[in-house]
Amino acid sequence: MSHLPTIRSPWRTAILIVGFFFLYAPMALLVFYSFNSSQLAAWESFSLHWYQVLFHDDAMIDAVALSLSIAALAATAALLSGTLAAVVIVRFGRFKGATGFAFMLTAPLVMPDVITGLSLLLLFVAMGHAIGWPADRGMLTIWLAHVTFCTAYVAVVINARLRELDRSIEEAAMDLGAAPLKVFFVITLPMIAPAMVTGWLLAFTLSLDDLVIASFVTGPGATTLPMQIFATVRRGVNPEINALASLILFVVGIVGFIAWRLMAYEEKQRLRDIQRARRDG
Incomplete structure (x- = not known):
């Protein structure tokens, strides 16, 4: 069978350039204007x-x-909660109510933020009147709200990873006498570690970026970064926000690069371990 050479289409390159420009040009412009000495949009001097x-x-x-x-x-x-939920769904999927459990776990993915925020607000208010906890709304209620919807995203990521695993390695370990709990911590957990890192980073980003839900469940004295930025930009253009966003982009870029390198290394190590195990077997 003859192999045809790959032809680089100029349209493919043009579409790629347009796509990257659409994604990253606003960020580059934001970083550029963070060094503008003027408060107006017109460039004045570097500062x-x-x-x-x-x-x-x-x-x-x-x-x-x-x-x-x-x-x-x-x-x-x-x-923690998303990993446990994913393990229950994938490894213990055959139990009464499994379908409903999986549906309720992923429901926050499609639920509008306004509905989620309002329902959590009503829940916290009702709990405060019924049992006196939480006494007021602030950091604790924001944290509980973010855990609620972030768990769904983490569970979906780890769920997909668990379904891709070769269970023969886990079964071989149990055949050799390893307890299920030991198999999970020694074999399963390292194999899903890249997905766990991805899930943690995704949950961290979603929590850091949330504005709508936090606005519902917060109280006086607890203002998150998105709420502070939104209140600032409503009063007009403020280059201070450009500086803050530039620093966030820089930090996120470094963390993302490190996480990508670690996950790539772990994936290569996992593939080498699987190949070595199959050769030895």
Whole structure:
């Protein structure tokens, strides 16, 4: 069979360039104007003035610290609950109510944020009147709300990974006398580690980016970063936001690159281990 050479179509290249321009040109423009000394949209001169203003803005720094704390805690809790839920669905799928459990787990994926936020607000208010907890709304209620919808995303990611695993390795370990719990921690968990990292990063990003749900379940004294940015830009263009967004892009880019390299390494190591196990077997 003859192999035809791959022909590079100029249209394919043009579409790729247009796609990348559409995705990244606004971000590049935002970073560019973060170094503008003028508060207006017109370029005046290069300056780090707005970065200095940002680091002296206590309200913005507090919002960043609050959002990062909530996002990290919510992503960790969602990772634990989402992993357990995915394992139950994939490994113990044949039980009464399994279909309803899977449906209710993924329901937050398609539920509008307004409905989710309003329902959680009503729940927290009813719980406060009934049992006195939570006494008021703030960081705790935002964290609970974010765990609620982030768990669904983590479960879907890990669910897909679990279904792709070669169960022969786990079955071989159990045939050799390993307990199911030991098989999970020694074999299954390392194999789904890349999906767990992906799920944690996805949950962290979703929590950090949330505005609608947090606006419903927060209270006085708990202002997240998206809420602070939204309140600031409503008063007009503020280059301080450009500086903040540029720093976030820089940090996210570094974290994303490191996570990508780690997941690529883990995936290659997993494939090598599987090939070695099949050769030895």
